[in-house]
Structures are given as structure tokens and as C-alpha cells.
Amino acid sequence: MAGYAAAAVALFAAPMFLSDFRLNLLAKFLAFAIVALGLDLIWGYTGILSLGHGIFFGIGAYAMAMYLKLEASGGRLPDFMGWSGLKELPLFWQPFSSFGFAVAMGIVMPALLALFLGFFTFRNRIRGVYFTILTQALVIITTTLLVGQQAFTGGTNGVTGFSKILGASLASPDTKRMLYFVTVLVLIAVFVACRYIVGSRFGKVLRAIRDGENRVRFIGYNPAMYQMVIFTLSAAFAGIAGMLFVLHVGIISPSMMGIVPSIEMVLWVAIGGRGTLIGAAMGAVLLNWAKSEFSTSYPEGWTYFLGAMFVIVVVFLPNGLTGLLGKIKLGKKRRVTKNEPTIEYPAM
Amino acid sequence: MRNRKLLQVGIVVLLVSLVISACGGNKETASTTPSETAGGSNGAAAADGIKVGILHSLSGTMAISEVSVRDAELMAIEEINAAGGVLGTQIVPVVEDGASDWPTFAEKARKLISEDKVATVFGGWTSSSRKAMKPVFEELNGLLWYPVQYEGLEASPNIFYTGATTNQQIVPAVDWLLENRGKKMYLLGSDYVFPRTANLIIKEQLKAKGGELVGEEYTPLGHTDYSTIISKIKEAEPDIVFNTLNGDSNVAFFKQLKDAGISAQDLTTLSVSVAEEEIRGIGVDVLEGHLAAWNYYQTTDTPANAAFVANYKKKYGEDRVTADPIEAGYTAVYLWKAAVEKAGSTDVAKVKEAAKELEWDAPEGKVRIDGETQHIYKTVRIGEVQADGQFKELWNSGEAVKPDPYLKSYEWAASIQPSE
Numbered sequence: 220m221a222g223y224a225a226a227a228v229a230l231f232a233a234p235m236f237l238s239d240f241r242l243n244l245l246a247k248f249l250a251f252a253i254v255a256l257g258l259d260l261i262w263g264y265t266g267i268l269s270l271g272h273g274i275f276f277g278i279g280a281y282a283m284a285m286y287l288k289l290e291a292s293g294g295r296l297p298d299f300m301g302w303s304g305l306k307e308l309p310l311f312w313q314p315f316s317s318f319g320f321a322v323a324m325g326i327v328m329p330a331l332l333a334l335f336l337g338f339f340t341f342r343n344r345i346r347g348v349y350f351t352i353l354t355q356a357l358v359i360i361t362t363t364l365l366v367g368q369q370a371f372t373g374g375t376n377g378v379t380g381f382s383k384i385l386g387a388s389l390a391s392p393d394t395k396r397m398l399y400f401v402t403v404l405v406l407i408a409v410f411v412a413c414r415y416i417v418g419s420r421f422g423k424v425l426r427a428i429r430d431g432e433n434r435v436r437f438i439g440y441n442p443a444m445y446q447m448v449i450f451t452l453s454a455a456f457a458g459i460a461g462m463l464f465v466l467h468v469g470i471i472s473p474s475m476m477g478i479v480p481s482i483e484m485v486l487w488v489a490i491g492g493r494g495t496l497i498g499a500a501m502g503a504v505l506l507n508w509a510k511s512e513f514s515t516s517y518p519e520g521w522t523y524f525l526g527a528m529f530v531i532v533v534v535f536l537p538n539g540l541t542g543l544l545g546k547i548k549l550g551k552k553r554r555v556t557k558n559e560p561t562i563e564y565p566a567m
Numbered sequence: 568m569r570n571r572k573l574l575q576v577g578i579v580v581l582l583v584s585l586v587i588s589a590c591g592g593n594k595e596t597a598s599t600t601p602s603e604t605a606g607g608s609n610g611a612a613a614a615d616g617i618k619v620g621i622l623h624s625l626s627g628t629m630a631i632s633e634v635s636v637r638d639a640e641l642m643a644i645e646e647i648n649a650a651g652g653v654l655g656t657q658i659v660p661v662v663e664d665g666a667s668d669w670p671t672f673a674e675k676a677r678k679l680i681s682e683d684k685v686a687t688v689f690g691g692w693t694s695s696s697r698k699a700m701k702p703v704f705e706e707l708n709g710l711l712w713y714p715v716q717y718e719g720l721e722a723s724p725n726i727f728y729t730g731a732t733t734n735q736q737i738v739p740a741v742d743w744l745l746e747n748r749g750k751k752m753y754l755l756g757s758d759y760v761f762p763r764t765a766n767l768i769i770k771e772q773l774k775a776k777g778g779e780l781v782g783e784e785y786t787p788l789g790h791t792d793y794s795t796i797i798s799k800i801k802e803a804e805p806d807i808v809f810n811t812l813n814g815d816s817n818v819a820f821f822k823q824l825k826d827a828g829i830s831a832q833d834l835t836t837l838s839v840s841v842a843e844e845e846i847r848g849i850g851v852d853v854l855e856g857h858l859a860a861w862n863y864y865q866t867t868d869t870p871a872n873a874a875f876v877a878n879y880k881k882k883y884g885e886d887r888v889t890a891d892p893i894e895a896g897y898t899a900v901y902l903w904k905a906a907v908e909k910a911g912s913t914d915v916a917k918v919k920e921a922a923k924e925l926e927w928d929a930p931e932g933k934v935r936i937d938g939e940t941q942h943i944y945k946t947v948r949i950g951e952v953q954a955d956g957q958f959k960e961l962w963n964s965g966e967a968v969k970p971d972p973y974l975k976s977y978e979w980a981a982s983i984q985p986s987e
Contacts, residue, residue, distance in 0.1 A: 304767050366759065375695050376759075379698050514675075
């Protein structure tokens with residue numbers, strides 16, 4: 220508990236020590252940590268591997284971006300619509316001029332899409348690799364749609380060029396600090412919510428589904444209900460993260476929600492340590508931080524370093540970095556149990 | 568068991584050392600920052616040199632194109648340093664990888680300006696990367712030199728565009744084609760912003776100039792099966808295919824066109840994203856006789872170009888070729904240097920002021936910065952691919968064309984211009 224409190228204090232104190240640029244980076248990483256928490260709920264705790272969380276992240280991000288774009292255009296047509304040959308604002312864009320509506324959509328739309336997908340898959344007992352492939356297909360469909368509908372979505376460029384949020388300039392350091400604190404608060408709220416879920420009876424059923432879905436069904440539970448609920452929640456978290464991401468980075472494009480980012484999100488969880496919430500969150504922050512540092516220090520060869528890191532962790536640390544920490548701790552206490560239960564996760 | 572533990576300790580040591588070395592690299596830049604701020608009003612000028620950012624994709628799908636531009640920019644910096652630097656100070660390039668990922672471009676641009684305090688940044692290739700960086704440069708009042716031909720309709724006060732805008736490449740090329748190769752045009756492009764916007768302009772132009780649009784197709788980036796499209800082209804019987812495909816797709820399209828028995832004699836194609844580099848990749852046998860529109864070819868006959876090509880080959884190898892964006896990147900560095908020397912400072916506002924109407928003898932010929940749009944005057948050239956993989960110039964605009972990114976001087980383009 221003390222550890223968590225210390226981490227929270229450190230996050231709140233960070234603006235005093237970090238430059239504007241570093242704070243902005245950290246804020247982005249914390250947004251990623253929110254996605255990782257959601258992914259951990261479904262993968263680490265329920266055993267559903269989604270390689271499509273980029274979409275939910277992206278939908279949230281686009282919802283916020285649409286609001287910001289309209290705010291920046293100040294009543295005129297957003298620039299990309301102009302050069303794509305559109306003469307007036309499409310109908311579905313109009314309500315996004317309201318901040319509240321955009322935020323609501325950023326959470327509700329990913330959740331609804333996840334519910335829809337979950338409804339047709341989990342109830343029909345589509346799981347494991349088949350489910351994973353479906354999520355990948357969904358990624359391709361969504362990105363192709365976004366790229367093709369340039370007039371409505373900005374195409375490959377995505378949506379960028381924002382200036383204000385609720386009247387406050389996005390460029391001002393005060394706004395940035397404010398947004399950072401919002402991100403920290405949301406992250407803590409999501410973390411606490413996840414802790415609660417994992418510790419509850421509901422969470423126990425989730426783990427039971429992971430370890431033996433059929434057994435759970437025999438006992439009289441309906442796993443599909445549980446899977447749908449947790450998958451929907453996970454998507455909503457990703458949507459929230461997407462909205463925060465746009466606020467910090469100032470751009471969203473289909474490339475940020477495609478196959479590669481979707482897989483990367485799973486890697487954060489894998490490397491941090493699936494099945495432990497703090498591991499997933501730390502994994503997202505550490506990995507992205509490493510990516511940023513390596514690419515600055517070794518612009519030519521950083522991808523090799525990252526690749527090597529993935530390989531090392533996957534091969535030698537199947538439970539991620541938290542697993543390693545746990546082992547070191549166990550070693551110190553000299554309490555080595557031989558018959559630790561092994562958990563089987565769906566293959567990556 | 569013991570072995571396993573040893574291994575794990577080894578891994579931890581390896582990871583930690585990697586992280587530390589990354590931090591070490593970082594500290595170096597951190598420690599130079601205070602000395603620069605102490606350097607005073609000269610912006611990035613400091614005892615240890617003037618820092619400039621180089622921000623291209625060194626990994627990912629765009630690396631194949633962008634690495635050459637980075638090479639040319641580094642070569643220009645090296646040449647300038649050998650000749651005494653700028654304002655008597657050496658230029659220190661800070662290279663970052665945009666990784667073919669647009670948010671990364673935004674992040675790295677922010678880092679270069681606010682952490683490294685670079686005087687200017689040379690970078691970008693795709694429109695998407697430029698659009699991602701633009702708000703960052705405008706917010707932090709940085710300076711970006713963008714070296715690639717693009718779709719126009721933009722003029723940021725914080726960007727200098729050394730590649731062609733539409734009226735220096737696409738518009739004159741369409742005019743030339745309508746006059747010399749026929750009226751029926753088929754538009755083929757990759758599905759992203761540049762081809763779609765370019766074709767929007769071409770369609771307006773065709774309407775105004777009596778051309779006829781017989782087809783329009785977009786394929787996803789990286790698409791490689793063109794048999795359906797080639798059948799559609801055969802059916803539509805165009806005089807010209809105007810090709811805005813990008814990257815690998817060109818290889819597939821031209822190979823399959825040849826396999827379908829259609830040669831450059833049967834059908835004119837004009838490409839705007841196929842330069843010397845791409846010819847090397849696609850193969851001369853497939854491309855011979857096809858056309859392209861650019862502002863510079865390796866064969867362009869100017870004294871500056873002879874030296875440029877010789878130096879580039881000497882530095883990077885005889886088998887390397889120069890091409891339009893490579894030349895534009897090289898030119899950008901020299902234009903920035905000239906502006907800094909004229910301004911006597913690297914301060915962004917002063918450099919921008921000094922850059923107005925600045926002239927330089929670039930490899931492509933004399934270029935001039937247009938003060939109003941911050942684009943440069945460029946000569947338009949239409950070339951035909953020869954058996955040696957080089958272009959033969961069929962036509963040029965004679966003089967450098969004034970940049971007009973919003974096509975304000977073209978009546979038929981009224982509907983494309985943004986409504987202010």
C-alpha cells in the first residue's frame with residue numbers, strides 16, 4: 220500500500236522536476252498505462268487476447284480530436300474537409316462541437332463496439348485464436364475505412380492542428396500541467412477500479428474463466444456474460460486513454476490504431492507482467508520511455524535494442540518484469556515453493 | 568537452477584546497462600543546455616556549435632526514401648563546416664528517427680525544439696508527417712525545412728517548403744500532357760492525402776482545359792495486385808495514366824503493365840513520385856520510356872549539379888543516385904545557412920525575415936525564396952526514363968515558376984481554395 224501511495228505522490232510531484240517536454244511525454248505514457256490496465260483485465264485476468272485494442276483507443280481519440288478540430292476551426296470548415304472537396308460540415312460531425320458529447324462518445328462508442336463484438340463472439344463460444352484473429356480483422360476494416368473516407372476523417376493524415384480546449388489554449392504550460400493532472404487522476408481512478416474488480420467475486424469468476432472456462436460453465440455460471448462485461452469495460456478504458464492521448468500529442472491518425480500499435484499495446488502488458496495490474500501499467504510507461512530514450516540515443520539502431528528487449532523478456536521472463544521482481548523478493552524471503560500453480564495464457 | 572539464476576542476473580545487468588547508457592546519452596544533451604541559454608540572444612549559437620535537427624524516418628516503411636535525404640542534408644552540413652561553418656561556428660546535427668509514425672514526428676519535433684534547442688529542423692517526407700509537425704513548430708515558434716513535393720494548400724509561417732507545390736509540378740505536367748499526348752486521362756493513385764488532393768486539382772483542371780476524365784482509382788499503400796486496374800485501364804482506353812502511386816505499388820503496377828503487353832509507346836504514363844531512386848528499385852527495363860515530372864534530375868545540367876552529384880557519389884558510393892527530394896534537402900541546408908548569415912543570427916524571426924527573396928545557385932538551377940509563401944521558385948521539368956536509369960529532359964518551364972500553393976492565380980481552381 221505504501222508503495223502505491225509513494226507512486227501517486229511521485230506522479231503528482233513530477234511537474235516540479237520535469238521540463239515541459241518530459242512532462243508531456245510522461246503524460247502520454249500514463250495514457251498508455253490506462254490502455255494497458257484495460258488489456259490486462261481481459262488478457263491477464265480473463266484470458267481473452269485482443270489484438271484490436273488500437274481501435275477502441277482510436278475511436279476515443281477521434282472523438283476528442285473531432286471536438287478539438289471544430290474548436291480550432293472556430294465555425295469554419297475544418298481544413299482537411301476543404302481540400303478533400305467537402306463544402307459543409309457533415310451531419311455526424313456537428314454534435315461534436317460540444318465537449319460533453321465528445322467525451323461521452325469517446326467512452327460510449329468503443330464500449331458499444333466492444334459489446335457488439337462480444338455479443339456475437341463470446342455467446343457463440345468463439346474464443347482463443349479465433350477471437351484474436353477477429354479483433355485483427357476489425358483493425359484492418361477500421362483503418363481502411365478511416366483512410367478511404369478522407370473527407371470525413373482526414374485520411375492517412377488523421378486529425379491534427381488543434382489550438383484550444385474549453386477556451387484554454389492547448390499550448391500554454393498551465394493547460395498542459397492541468398491535463399497532466401487530469402491524466403494522473405484518471406489513471407489512479409482506473410487503477411483503483413481495476414483493483415476493486417480483480418478483488419471482487421466478479422474478478423474471481425474472471426480468473427476462473429481464464430483457468431477453466433468449461434468448468435465455470437458446469438458450475439452454473441454463464442462465462443459469456445462475464446466476458447462481454449469485462450471486454451466492454453476494457454474498451455471503454457482504451458477509449459478514455461485515446462482521448463487523453465490526443466490532448467497530449469495533438470494528433471491522431473489511422474497509423475496510431477493499426478495492427479502494429481495494437482500488438483504493441485499487448486507487448487506493454489506482456490513485458491510489464493500480465494495478471495498484475497501494476498505490472499501492466501509499469502510496462503506501458505517503461506517500454507515507451509525506453510523507446511523514446513533509445514531512439515534519441517541511437518537513432519540508427521534503436522529498433523534492435525527494443526527487439527532484443529522483447530525477445531529477452533518473452534523467452535526468459537514469461538511473467539514479465541513484475542514476475543522477475545516477484546522472484547527476487549521470494550528469493551530474499553527464502554520461501555521457494557516448488558509447486559507454484561502454472562497459468563496457461565492464450566499464445567501470443 | 569543455478570544456471571538459470573545466473574542467466575537472469577545477466578539479463579538484468581544487460582537491461583540496466585542499456586537504460587543507463589540511454590540516460591548517459593541524454594545527460595550529455597542536458598548538460599549542454601544551460602551553456603546555451605547562457606549563450607544569450609543568439610538562440611542556438613554556442614561555443615560548441617549551432618545545433619540543427621535532422622528528423623526523417625530512419626526505420627519503418629518510409630526509411631527507404633528518407634535516409635537518402637538525411638544523407639544529403641548531413642553532406643551539406645559537412646561541406647559548410649569544412650568551409651568554416653555558419654557565422655564562424657560549426658553546425659552540429661542532432662539526428663532523430665521519425666520512424667514512419669506521425670505522432671513520433673510530432674514528439675521528436677517537440678524534443679528537438681524544446682530540449683535540444685536546435686536553431687532549425689530539416690525533415691519530413693510524407694504530408695502526414697508534415698501535418699503532424701506543423702502545430703508543434705507553430706506552437707513553439709520553431710523553423711522547419713520540408714524538402715518534398717506535396718499537395719499544396721498550405722503556407723505555415725514556421726515552415727519553408729523547398730519541394731514543389733502543385734503549380735510547380737502537377738499543374739504544368741497536366742498542361743503539357745494535354746497539349747502533347749492527348750485528352751483522355753486516367754487517374755491512378757495510392758489511397759492517401761497527396762494523391763487524393765492532387766487528383767481533385769487535376770479534375771478541375773481537366774474540366775477547364777477540355778480534358779476528359781476516363782477513370783479514377785485508389786489503392787491502399789503497399790497494394791501489389793494491379794491486374795484488375797490494368798483491365799479497367801484497357802477498357803477505358805485513356806491516352807494518359809497520371810500516376811500518383813507511392814512506394815512499392817509502383818514496382819507492382821509497372822511490372823504488371825509490362826506483363827500485360829502495354830509499353831510506354833502504347834500508353835503514356837506520367838508519375839510524380841517516381842525518381843532516380845525508385846527507378847533503381849523498380850528496374851529500368853520496366854520503366855524505360857515512361858515519364859515523370861520533377862524539378863530536378865541527376866542529369867540536370869548546371870555547374871552546381873555536377874559538383875553535387877560528384878560529391879554525393881564520392882561520399883556515399885558510386886552506385887548511389889541523386890533525386891529531386893535529395894536535392895531539395897541539400898538546398899534547404901544551404902538556404903538556411905545563407906539566411907542565417909544575412910540575418911547575423913539564428914533567431915527564427917530574423918532568419919525568416921532575411922530569407923525573403925533570398926537566392927542561391929542550387930543543383931537544380933537558381934532558386935529564390937518567395938517571401939510571401941515561404942516556398943521557393945523552381946523550374947518544372949518533364950523527363951523520360953532512359954535505358955541507363957536516368958532521365959532525359961523532354962521539356963522545361965524555361966524559368967523558375969513562382970510558387971502558388973493555393974493556386975490563387977488559376978481561375979479554374981477557385982473551388983479548391985479554402986473559403987476564408
